[in-house]
Amino acid sequence: MHWTTHIVSGAAAGYLIGRPVPAALAGFASHLVLDAVPHHDPDSEIGYVIDSLAGLAALVVVARWRRIRRVDPARAALFGACGSALPDVELLVKLAKDIEKEQYLFPAHDGTIEHGETHPAASTAIQLALIGIMLSLALRKMRRAHLKRASEAGESAGSP
Numbered sequence: 008m009h010w011t012t013h014i015v016s017g018a019a020a021g022y023l024i025g026r027p028v029p030a031a032l033a034g035f036a037s038h039l040v041l042d043a044v045p046h047h048d049p050d051s052e053i054g055y056v057i058d059s060l061a062g063l064a065a066l067v068v069v070a071r072w073r074r075i076r077r078v079d080p081a082r083a084a085l086f087g088a089c090g091s092a093l094p095d096v097e098l099l100v101k102l103a104k105d106i107e108k109e110q111y112l113f114p115a116h117d118g119t120i121e122h123g124e125t126h127p128a129a130s131t132a133i134q135l136a137l138i139g140i141m142l143s144l145a146l147r148k149m150r151r152a153h154l155k156r157a158s159e160a161g162e163s164a165g166s167p
C-alpha cells in the first residue's frame with residue numbers, strides 16, 4: 008500500500024482511538040492489514056519519490072497543524088501516523104544496496120504475509136475509498152467533540 012495511505016489512515020485511526028500508545032500499536036498493526044489489501048505499488052522510482060514526499064507532507068500536517076493539535080492534545084493522531092509509517096522505513100535500505108525480499112523484517116514485506124495485488128486503477132479507487140472512510144470517521148468525531156464543547160460553553164455561560 009502507498010506510504011501516504013498508511014500515514015493518513017493511521018493518523019485518522021489514532022485520532023479515533025484517542026490514546027498515543029494504543030494508537031501507535033494499532034497503526035503498526037494496520038500496516039500489516041493494509042499491505043494485504045489488494046493494491047498496486049508504484050512502478051517507477053519517481054512514483055516512490057512522489058509517494059514519499061506526499062507521505063512526509065501528511066506527517067508534517069498531522070504534527071504541525073494547530074487545528075489537529077487543538078482537537079487532539081494527546082497527539083494520538085501523530086502516534087497513529089508514525090506507527091503506521093514505521094514499517095516502510097526498512098524499504099529505504101534498497102536505495103543503498105541490493106536486497107532480497109526475504110531479507111526484510113516486516114512480515115508483509117518479506118513474503119510471510121502475501122502482498123495483495125490489483126490493477127493500478129482499482130488500487131487508486133481502493134486507497135481513495137479507504138482514506139475517505141477513515142477521514143470521514145475522524146471528521147465525525149471532531150464535529151461531535153466541537154458540538155459538545157459548544158454546548159458546555161453555552162451551559163456555563165447561561166449559569167449564574
Ligand SMILES: [Zn+2]
Pocket residue numbers: 008038042094095115116
Ligand atoms: Zn509496507
